[in-house]
Amino acid sequence: MDGVELGIDPGSKRTGIAVFTTNGGGERRGLFAVELAHRGGQIRDRLTVRAAYRRGRRSRNLRYRAPRFNNRSRLRGWLAPSLRHRVETTMSWTNRLARWAPVTAVHVERVAFDTHLMTAGKPLEGVEYQHGTLHGTEVREYLLAKWGRVCAYCGASGVPLNIDHIHPSSRGGSDRISNLTIACARCNQTKNNSPVEDFLINKPKLLAKILTQAKAPLRDAAAVNATRWALWRALDAAFPHAVRTASGGRTKWNRQRTGLPKTHTLDALCVGALNTVTQHPHTVLTALAGGRGRYRRTDPDRYGFPRKTNPRTKTVHGFQTGDYARAIVLAGKHAGTHTGRIAVRSTGRFNIRTAHGLVQGIHYRHIRLLQRADGYAYTIQDEGPPSPSHPAANPSLLRQELRAGRVVPEG
Numbered sequence: 001m002d003g004v005e006l007g008i009d010p011g012s013k014r015t016g017i018a019v020f021t022t023n024g025g026g027e028r029r030g031l032f033a034v035e036l037a038h039r040g041g042q043i044r045d046r047l048t049v050r051a052a053y054r055r056g057r058r059s060r061n062l063r064y065r066a067p068r069f070n071n072r073s074r075l076r077g078w079l080a081p082s083l084r085h086r087v088e089t090t091m092s093w094t095n096r097l098a099r100w101a102p103v104t105a106v107h108v109e110r111v112a113f114d115t116h117l118m119t120a121g122k123p124l125e126g127v128e129y130q131h132g133t134l135h136g137t138e139v140r141e142y143l144l145a146k147w148g149r150v151c152a153y154c155g156a157s158g159v160p161l162n163i164d165h166i167h168p169s170s171r172g173g174s175d176r177i178s179n180l181t182i183a184c185a186r187c188n189q190t191k192n193n194s195p196v197e198d199f200l201i202n203k204p205k206l207l208a209k210i211l212t213q214a215k216a217p218l219r220d221a222a223a224v225n226a227t228r229w230a231l232w233r234a235l236d237a238a239f240p241h242a243v244r245t246a247s248g249g250r251t252k253w254n255r256q257r258t259g260l261p262k263t264h265t266l267d268a269l270c271v272g273a274l275n276t277v278t279q280h281p282h283t284v285l286t287a288l289a290g291g292r293g294r295y296r297r298t299d300p301d302r303y304g305f306p307r308k309t310n311p312r313t314k315t316v317h318g319f320q321t322g323d324y325a326r327a328i329v330l331a332g333k334h335a336g337t338h339t340g341r342i343a344v345r346s347t348g349r350f351n352i353r354t355a356h357g358l359v360q361g362i363h364y365r366h367i368r369l370l371q372r373a374d375g376y377a378y379t380i381q382d383e384g385p386p387s388p389s390h391p392a393a394n395p396s397l398l399r400q401e402l403r404a405g406r407v408v409p410e411g
Contacts, residue, residue, distance in 0.1 A: 003104035004031065006094060007268035009251070010109065010231055012220035013038055015090050016264030018281075019097060026275030033265035033281045033383065036093055039289040040082040040223065047081065056304060079230055083223060087230050089289055095238065103242070106235055107272035110228050110245040139163075141248055143182050145220070149262065151184040152210055153191070153200070159184050166214055168193040178215050246272040261384055281383055288377040293321060316344040317364040322373030327352055327359075327366045334359055341377070342367065 009016040019032040079087065097103070143163060150157040152164075164183035167173035170193045183191070191199045200207040235243045254270035255262065258277045265284050269277060293314055298306040314320045319342060326339040340354035349361045 003102040005105040005107065006097060006103055007271040008090065008094070008106065008108040008231075008235075009264050009267040009271060010086070010090060010224065010228065011264060012040070012086075012223040014264050015086070016266070016268035017090075017093055017097070018265055018268035019101070020269060022274070026273070028269065028274050028277045030269050030277065030280035032097075033269070033284045034093060034097075035264050035284050035286045035381075036089060037286065037288040038086050038089060039291060040085050042291075043085055044080075044082040053300075053304065077230060077233075079226065083226050084230075085289070086223065086227050087234055090231060091234050091238065093287070094235065098238075103239060106239050106243045108232065108235060108243060108245055109248055109251050109267070109271045110232060139177065139180070141252070142177070143180055147182040147213070150182070151187055152181040152213075153183055153187040153206070156184045156187075162188045164188050164191065166196050166210065168195065171195065181210065181214060244272055263384065265383065284381050284383050286379045286381055288379070290322070290375060290377050292373065292375045311346055314344075316346055316350075317348055319344050319350065319364060319367065319369065320373055322375075323369055324371040324373075325352070325367045325369050327362045328368070329362060329366050334362055338362065339370070 004019050004021055007016075007018040007020065015036045015038065017034040017036065018030055020028045020030045022028050094106070140163060144161070149161070151159075151161060161182045161184060164181050164187075165173045165175075166179050166181055169175070173179050196207065196210065200210070232243065232245065250273075251267050251271050254272075254274055255266060258270065260266045260270065260277065260280065263284075266280060269280055294310070297310055299308050299310065301307040319325065321343045323342050324340070325342050326337065327334075328337050329335050338352045338354050338359050340352045343351040343353070345351070348364050350364060350367060352359045352362055352367075
């Protein structure tokens with residue numbers, strides 16, 4: 001093999017990475033696919049909780065502790081931890097794939113949402129544009145991503161979808177992004193120019209959901225905008241003169257032309273200039289970023305007071321929480337073979353989360369290490385659009401499935 005190429009479809013919550021080869025005629029042959037589930041939202045929430053604890057320490061009825069003065073300098077290109085995580089995890093997997101096979105080219109989708117124009121709801125010219133991003137407006141693509149590519153009123157998918165004004169424009173509704181949604185042709189014609197409150201008068205829960213989601217902030221679009229240049233610079237430093245960028249519209253055109261369904265990994269396979277796709281992987285490796293543990297020294301109770309002291313070391317008898325291991329127990333109530341993710345205890349009796357549930361109190365002498373914890377939980381899924389109830393379609397649901405033992409990290 002002369003070398004492989006990488007395709008990257010960066011996203012706010014999930015990033016698709018495809019490994020493929022291209023012949024002289026522009027025919028791509030997919031070899032391997034990875035869908036990386038980020039934990040940026042979890043990082044943001046934990047930093048918010050930490051900030052609340054620090055504010056609480058200053059506001060207690062004790063000696064006044066002045067807030068730290070904001071005199072800390074930030075380097076050029078600084079990103080918030082939740083945003084930097086997206087770039088670093090993508091680069092970590094890109095470098096890992098480059099160690100397994102020589103990479104000759106990297107195709108990355110560099111999409112941009114003009115949040116300033118979408119929020120304004122009107123054309124901006126001249127000085128009005130000095131406070132916003134100028135290029136890359138894709139309102140329709142943003143709405144499709146925001147509403148999950150289904151009709152907001154009936155939930156229909158796989159049909160032509162139109163942009164619909166929640167408050168009709170004929171009744172004074174604006175073109176602001178918070179007043180736009182996605183609807184199928186049938187619902188669009190049935191609703192016509194009636195207010196959404198009258199159209200969904202018999203569906204109060206759906207009405208409340210639409211009104212809430214319509215006013216949701218442009219958090220995902222802002223995350224993509226903030227990280228796209230940082231990701232490009234990191235890729236260009238790792239693969240000099242081998243990084244090629246493409247727009248999201250080109251990726252969608254390639255995917256529709258080749259008849260492939262909409263997934264992050266297939267979008268990564270269709271990034272950039274190509275003629276056709278002759279083969280794509282039938283399975284996808286889903287890597288859920290779960291972190292490498294906490295560094296805080298105590299766990300507080302519901303009132304914020306220290307409840308216990310956490311151990312100073314993460315390793316117990318050569319194992320640490322998150323390791324993938326197999327236990328062979330010859331006698332006792334846990335007799336049998338148990339394979340899964342372990343949680344270490346200082347007593348030497350560990351817990352193992354298997355596909356059948358949680359097994360507690362297995363001595364470390366019965367456990368054999370299969371794979372060191374690397375901060376990810378792995379699952380294998382079929383290529384294609386996952387259903388909303390599938391754990392792979394929802395990182396938070398997948399974490400619940402991992403804790404419940406119904407999904408086991410692959411070694």
